[in-house]
Amino acid sequence: MISFFTKVIMFPFSVVYGLFIILRNFLFDIKYYRPQKFNKKVIAVGNLIMGGSGKTPHVEYLVEILLKRKNNISIISRGYKRKTSGMIILSDKDDFRTVGDEPIQYFKKFKNEVKVMVSENRVNALNVNETDKIDVNILDDAYQQRLVKPDMNILLSSIKRPFYNDYIFPVGMLREYRKNANRADFLIFSGCDKEMKETERDEVILKAKQYLNINTPILFSHVRYDEPxxxxxxxxxxxxxxxxxxxxxxxxxxxxxxxxxxxxxxxxxxxxxxxxxxxxxxxxxxxxxxxxxxxxxxxxxxxxxxxxxxxxxxxxxxxxxxxxxxxxxxxxxxx
Structure with missing residues (x-):
């Protein structure tokens, strides 16, 4: 956690960053920028915070469910920290350097079952998949990707650092304001203790609901470790x-x-x-x-x-x- 003095120093930068986020979201809200709707189903998974919230295992969970239902799936990621640019459909010649660590993990886990792509431009990747035999596109780390209109927008928040207790970057770690959780169709609190009590759950729900649309489902997940x-x-x-x-x-x-x-x-x-x-x-x-x-x-x-x-x-x-x-x-x- 950063000190109070550091927060004071960082506050002006948070104001500037926050104004940029407000302007960006306003331009989408008034339809100055229009998100593109696709014929193939699009599920976006992301978070409000900078850093981990368990996106990767939740994307894998979605993939496993959809594969059991005989869907043809594509995972589209930005490919954070990769050494390449442009659109890449992953193949055996790729590694974490060319596509990023999370996309290569998806590829190795679901090889020959799922089409994994990296692209800075998610719209271009989705347009490619419009002509392919894809039933469901999963956009990884895409809550802020407002140029795409998803059929389902899944927001993740770590229970260890819930978004409703955090502040806009750089005072805190929020990419955008708490109120922007209202774009979520579902909110998942990740990293919960498997023995979480209903009273704890209800307290979290009460704090989160003020930032969500009415009737937005709030779910709770925990991580299970398998054998090495x-x-x-x-x-x-x-x-x-x-x-x-x-x-x-x-x-x-x-x-x-x-x-x-x-x-x-x-x-x-x-x-x-x-x-x-x-x-x-x-x-x-x-x-x-x-x-x-x-x-x-x-x-x-x-x-x-x-x-x-x-x-x-x-x-x-x-x-x-x-x-x-x-x-x-x-x-x-x-x-």
């Missing part, structure tokens, strides 16, 4: 070193602490592109029978560093999303 899967090496050891470059890794580290003997943690910025020197610091701690444990998003990057990690025991922990209180987004997707 291999990146390199053969034997998994219970003594582990953890490495992460996700926005809020504390829950991940806490899970490892509860299940294994956690020797040391290495925390990097969200979407960090590893350098050899970063991994050499990790390797330096691998003395004896120790496994390196990482997140699924990091695994798609670390697998490219076989020259350094290939002789070590490296595993990642897959995650799945589950919904609480018998109310899942799948109940609202239709047939």
């Amino acid at each position: 899967k291999k990146v390199f090496g053969n034997k998994f050891h219970k003594d582990v070193i953890a490495i992460s470059s996700i926005a809020y890794p504390d829950s991940f580290f806490s899970f490892l602490q509860s299940k294994y003997k956690l020797i040391k943690t290495f925390k990097f910025k969200d979407h960090h592109i590893y350098k050899d020197k970063d991994l050499l610091k990790v390797i330096k701690e691998c003395d004896g029978d120790i496994s390196i444990l990482t997140t699924e998003k990091d695994a798609v990057k670390l697998c490219e560093y076989k020259h350094l990690l290939g002789s070590y025991s490296v595993y990642y922990v897959p995650i799945k999303v589950s919904f609480l209180f018998n109310n899942s987004i799948s109940n609202y997707l239709g047939e």
Whole structure:
């Protein structure tokens, strides 16, 4: 958390940024800019905050539900921090450098089942899919993508940092004002404790509802960690070193602490592109029978560093999303 003094210094910048956001949204609201509607179904998933809110596992949850219903699906992402530009339809020749870490994770997980694309211009990508055999387009990190009129707008908010307690950037981490949550068709609070009490839920709902349209469903999800899967090496050891470059890794580290003997943690910025020197610091701690444990998003990057990690025991922990209180987004997707 930033100090009160820092907030005072940052306040004028927040005012300027906030005025820009107000103007941008106003121009869309008065139809100066007109969002494009597409024939193929479009589901937008995003958040109000800068940083992690669990978009990736929720997109994967949607994909798995829609695949079971025999839909042809395309995931369209901006491809944050990629080294390329323009539109790319992912193939085996791509890696996290060419398309970004989240798109390559989708591609590796749903290979041959889902069309994964990256493009700075989502409208262009959707136009391409209009002539393809696609039933549903999922726009990743697209709540602020107002040039597209989605059929369903899903807003995510981390329960650890709910949007209704946050402030506009740079005083806080909000990309736009709390009131703009009213564009959401659904609000999902992610990262909840699986034992969340109904009284806690009701308190969160009461605080969130003032920013939403009447009858907007509010859902609650939590993350379930699965058994580790291999990146390199053969034997998994219970003594582990953890490495992460996700926005809020504390829950991940806490899970490892509860299940294994956690020797040391290495925390990097969200979407960090590893350098050899970063991994050499990790390797330096691998003395004896120790496994390196990482997140699924990091695994798609670390697998490219076989020259350094290939002789070590490296595993990642897959995650799945589950919904609480018998109310899942799948109940609202239709047939």
